[in-house]
Amino acid sequence: MPQKRVVLKNCEVIDPKRIDSHLESGGFKALSKARGEMTPEQITNEVKASGLRGRGGAGFPCGIKWDGARTAPGANKYVICNADEGEVGTFKDRYILEKDPFTLIEGILIAGQAIGAKQGYIYLRAEYHYLLDHLQSAIDQAKQKGFLNGFSLEIREGVGAYICGEESALMDSIEGKRGEARYRPPFPTTSGLWGQPTIINNVETLMNIPPIILNGADWFSQMGTERSKGTKVFSVSGDVARPGVYEIVLGSPLRELVEELAMAKDVKMVQIGGATGRILPYDKLDTPLAFEAVLGAGAVTVYNESRDVIDIVHRTMEFLAEESCGKCTPCRQGTEVMAEVLDKFHKGEGSLKELQNLEALSSAMMLSSLCGLGQAAPNAVMDSLQYFRNDYESRVAK
């Protein structure tokens, strides 16, 4: 199947510097519809019916989140667009921000309309500082055209911490605190930014909103699988002939993305979802890309036969150990233990006992960590142990 451009419809089509170019191709019609013809409840119902799930990694149903914030009591509600894009191997949000900032702004404004928020933030990854002026100009142009209509939309920059992409740490960061995960409940929909009802959505999630409002939930939910509706934008990199951003219908097999679109050869394994994502070996390439199987935020990193599994898993763990916020015991201590054990295997000095202990450790980390980082940190270790156990056993010290 070829690419299907819903989210990326305007990318490379409109001039992302000029709002008029966007208006000519039908921009901001969904916003007018949402404001003119729909009640907030109708908007959230439409999003619910579409089956849209969050594109930032966790896949939470978007409409349910919005409804939570819409019905929560609170005078000042907030919409946050998560443009932290910190997951290793993802660059799709950057592409969207560069090529079509207007549709994103439209999505944020519709979200604000739906939950009754007057204030929104775009939390921009520190490394995307070069996009600051570009985004600000897009916001200013939308304001000049009267689309903001009293809604205040500000950009807040991160300072380079992976954990600040996690929603609760991100809100701490906007509040000017050290970015660390909070326990839940309370959830952001009832007590988020400054203790107020807040929705936080990934860039790509919000990009889906204008087309859903314009074309209806039925149109959207025809695409995809039972529990994964619509399309997904993937960032494909690694040992491929054509790295880049691809949008395909959810449920498509991984093989199509990796071998047909990105033209990879001699694939050994694929890491899906970045550092906290899953690892699949070549013979699992027919796995569908869907929330039911594997997905994450859409980072697809391809490794060919020349790559060393242990080296990749070790570096993944070193990254997570470095980026752990350090608040909770299992993640702060567990990622360090894992990184040290993997270092030994990398050097050919591992032991079978340590391998067994890794399994007990993984389970405790998954079960007791405070946030998604620690809960998903063992994924690469566990998957590689399942599919590439020989690579570990051959590195046991003789």
Add this chain to the structure above:
Amino acid sequence: MENKINLTINGKEVTGRPGMTILEVARDNGIDIPTLCYIQDLPPIGACRLCVVEVEGSRTLVGSCHTPVAEGMAIQTHSPKVIATRKVLVELMLASHPDACLICDKANICELRRIAADLEIGLPRFRTRKHYFPVEDENTDMVRDMSKCVQCRRCVIACKSKGDEPLFGMAYRGFDSKVIHGYDQPLGSEACEDCDACIDICPSGALRKPRRAGEERAAKALIIKG
């Protein structure tokens, strides 16, 4: 009385009131859940994870010190999964802890040791590098040895709750994160008024009173289960 919340803990039917945490209801019913970062009457911290319990229908375990009870909850506080997880957590704390119990002033009243003993933990299965920080012993009211800190953050919260400019804060990330004083300066002679709020609740040997000449160590016997 209205506003009662009905739930089960370890199969037993119990009730709580809105706003109560699982830990509070469990303790009211004589069920002992180990805690390390929790301080009664102060906002929960949620950092140590020792208080995790199994809640039916939940993908992960949940922290009992910060999770409110809800109608119909079915909770297991000592299932094999919970115990196995708590063991790993304590072993992880011990993994970076200096092997200095024999000469530690707080050995006899150390909560970390008591919890490890309760969980029947011997030598930890895991190893990491150790933290080596110089002992801060300039102050006449408090000795700080951050090599022994388990990062429960009790001292941070307790000090903050006093209302004045807090003495401690968190810095750095991951395994390197640390409870710092000022901008990570050693505790000087001036530091604070002698309130002891943090020393009394520090569960490890990281914070203690200086030993004065001729004074014996606090020789309360350590109760080890079994």
